[in-house]
Amino acid sequence: MFIDEAIITVKAGDGGDGAATFRREKHVQFGGPDGGDGGKGGSIIFIADNNINTLVDFKYKKMFKAGNGGNGAKKRMHGKNGEDLILKVPVGTQVRDSDTNKLLIDLNHNGETRILLNGGRGGHGNIHFKSSTRRTPKIAGKGKDGKEIKVKLELKLLADVALVGYPSVGKSSFINKVSSAKSKVASYHFTTLNPKLGVVRIGEGQSFLIADIPGLIEGAHEGVGLGDRFLKHIERCKMIYHIVDISGIEGREPIDDYEKINQELEKFSEKLSGKKQIVLANKMDLLYDMEKYEEFKAYLEEKGIEVYPVSVILGEGLNEVLYKTYEMLGAIEREDLEEESDINEVIKQREGDRENWEITVDEEGVYDVQGKIVDNVLDTYVFAGDDSLINFLHVLKNLGLEEELRKAGVEDGDTIRIENIEFEFVE
Numbered sequence: 150m151f152i153d154e155a156i157i158t159v160k161a162g163d164g165g166d167g168a169a170t171f172r173r174e175k176h177v178q179f180g181g182p183d184g185g186d187g188g189k190g191g192s193i194i195f196i197a198d199n200n201i202n203t204l205v206d207f208k209y210k211k212m213f214k215a216g217n218g219g220n221g222a223k224k225r226m227h228g229k230n231g232e233d234l235i236l237k238v239p240v241g242t243q244v245r246d247s248d249t250n251k252l253l254i255d256l257n258h259n260g261e262t263r264i265l266l267n268g269g270r271g272g273h274g275n276i277h278f279k280s281s282t283r284r285t286p287k288i289a290g291k292g293k294d295g296k297e298i299k300v301k302l303e304l305k306l307l308a309d310v311a312l313v314g315y316p317s318v319g320k321s322s323f324i325n326k327v328s329s330a331k332s333k334v335a336s337y338h339f340t341t342l343n344p345k346l347g348v349v350r351i352g353e354g355q356s357f358l359i360a361d362i363p364g365l366i367e368g369a370h371e372g373v374g375l376g377d378r379f380l381k382h383i384e385r386c387k388m389i390y391h392i393v394d395i396s397g398i399e400g401r402e403p404i405d406d407y408e409k410i411n412q413e414l415e416k417f418s419e420k421l422s423g424k425k426q427i428v429l430a431n432k433m434d435l436l437y438d439m440e441k442y443e444e445f446k447a448y449l450e451e452k453g454i455e456v457y458p459v460s461v462i463l464g465e466g467l468n469e470v471l472y473k474t475y476e477m478l479g480a481i482e483r484e485d486l487e488e489e490s491d492i493n494e495v496i497k498q499r500e501g502d503r504e505n506w507e508i509t510v511d512e513e514g515v516y517d518v519q520g521k522i523v524d525n526v527l528d529t530y531v532f533a534g535d536d537s538l539i540n541f542l543h544v545l546k547n548l549g550l551e552e553e554l555r556k557a558g559v560e561d562g563d564t565i566r567i568e569n570i571e572f573e574f575v576e
Contacts, residue, residue, distance in 0.1 A: 153304040155207035156247055162190025162231030164269035164292030165218035167277075171285065172223075182285065184221055184275040187292040188228030190268030191215030195244060197256035198237045204302050215266075218292055221274045231268055241307045241385075247299040248499065251490040257307060265300075265492065269293035272529075288540055291529055296496055308346060308360035309478055311383035313414070314392040315406050317399065319431040321345075322461045323392060324361040327471060351475045360386065384418060387481045388425040388474070395442055395458070396435035403430070403445045425481065427455055429470065434460040506549075508557040515564045515571065516557060522548050523567060542572075 165187025172180025193215055213236065219228035244254040244265060254263045272290030279286055312320040328347025350356045362383060383389070391410065393403045407428065415422035428449055430442060442458060449456045457473075459466035507520040526544055542550070545567075554565065554574065561576040 153204060155204045155302045156211070156299065157207050157302065158212050158297065158299045159193045159234075159236075159266060160212075160214045160297035161193050161266035161295030162215040162234075162268045163217045163295050164188070164190045164271040165220040165228035165231075166292045167272035167274040167289035168221035168223060168226075169275040169287055169289040170223035182275040182279050183223055183225050184289050185224070185226040186228065186274050186277075187221045187271030187290070188218030188230040189271050190218045190292070190295045191231035191233045192264050192268045193266040194233055194235045195242070195254055195256060195263050195265055196235060196237050197240045197242065197259055197261040199240055199259040201237055201239045203239065204242070204304055207302060215268055215295065217295075218268065218271045220292075221272070221289070225274065225276060228271055230271075233268070238302065239304050241305050243303045243305060245301045245303060246490070246492075246495050246499075247301045249495065250301070251495055252487045253300065253490060253492050253495065255487065255489060266296050266298065269295040291527070293528065298492070298496060298499070305385055307358070308383070308386045309357040310349075310359045310388055310390055310474060311386040312359065312361045312390045312392060313383070313410055315394065315401065315410065318392045318394040318406075319461045320361050320392050323390075323429070323431070323467075324359055326461055326464060327467055328359060349471060349474075351471060355475060357475060357478055359390075384421055385483065386424065387478055387483055388427065389414075390429055390470075390474075391426050392429045392431050393445070394432050395430035395445060396432040397441065398432065398435055403441070404448055407445075407449070425477065427457065427470065427474065427477075430456055430458045431461055433458045433465070434463050506553040508553060510557070513564075515566050516554060516559055516574075518550070518554075518565060518567045522550075527568065541567075 167187050168184030170182070170184040172183045174180055193213070213234055215234040216231035218231045221228045238256060240256060240259050240261075242256045243252055244256075245252055254265055256263065270293045272292045275286045275289045277290070278288055312324065314320055324345065324347045328349045345361045347359050347361070348356050349359055360383060391407065393406050394401070395403050397403060411422065430445060433442070436442060446456050446458075455473075457466055457470050459470065461467070504520050505522045506518070509517050509519075511517060523545070526541070526548070559565070559574050561574065563574045564571055565574050
């Protein structure tokens with residue numbers, strides 16, 4: 150089974166919380182803070198592996214999580230770091246944001262290793278909060294949550310030359326003849342259901358990679374016959390072999406075949422339609438009227454297109470094509486790859502911006518306090534002990550809570566609600 154696309158959700162590990170603990174020694178009644186830091190969450194890492202050919206491992210499992218960091222402990226003990234999650238994918242895999250389709254990672258080389266999401270940072274223990282004025286800090290840093298994102302994995306074959314043409318024009322036979330690839334061959338349409346790669350060896354240290362994709366039909370750019378999924382495999386090739394059945398044995402005209410396939414390429418991608426083409430007029434052994442070939446050749450030469458008469462079955466005319474291709478490939482640079490987007494910016498756009506303070510009044514006159522500042526404080530600190538609420542409110546007050554409440558019209562005796570905790574405002 151060939152799976153060239155999958156949508157999964159990945160989540161980096163959460164950082165562990167710092168500890169708010171104090172030394173307890175036999176002859177020391179009130180020991181100082183000794184809370185250790187939380188461990189870092191595990192990261193989501195992708196590795197391109199030549200030994201993997203499909204994305205089938207991501208077909209049924211849709212959620213992938215890295216390990217969480219452990220919490221800090223007393224005696225300054227650091228929490229254990231979360232285990233990284235390593236996802237191995239085929240070379241040529243692109244990782245895209247599923248909502249915006251923005252490219253996040255492009256894996257083009259065997260062994261290439263890329264971090265998609267870094268694990269959440271571990272929170273500081275209370276030893277970091279001790280100061281000359283705060284000798285017994287009962288707060289500690291809260292571990293940062295690991296980011297989560299839904300991504301689309303797309304596999305695009307990285308071939309030098311791509312074969313295009315109608316079904317049953319001889320593409321599978323061609324790649325079998327000139328390379329070590331073994332494509333299924335039969336006299337019916339859509340024999341090749343999966344893209345295949347083959348290495349063409351010209352001589353010692355001289356070779357190039359060729360891709361055979363299923364035959365295209367009209368409407369392929371819109372998904373007819375899964376054509377759109379197959380076309381994307383050849384977007385990054387350097388040049389194209391356009392194979393045409395010159396014999397017309399199936400009742401189609403070679404010129405019509407050539408034009409219709411090129412229209413599909415152009416409708417799918419201008420970049421794809423602009424690639425250098427070599428046209429192979431195949432099945433010359435079945436052609437009884439050479440005028441048909443001469444007419445086809447003249448038509449293409451007017452367009453500046455090279456055409457080579459070949460018989461794949463008999464192996465005639467193939468070597469000339471291969472040597473010419475190798476010569477041409479050396480002068481063609483692979484096009485610049487699509488620019489990657491910053492995943493942090495993509496996630497930020499997904500989450501949207503919140504106001505620093507969001508204060509509303511409900512039907513009972515209770516002032517409900519939310520906003521980015523409240524979220525940040527809750528995400529940043531662990532409040533320990535019976536006076537946790539006082540510590541929490543003290544932090545918010547220093548960040549401007551009281552001033553914002555006055556702007557909202559609060560008066561002495563009004564009820565304030567923060568995170569389902571209610572208290573009375575006192576002047």
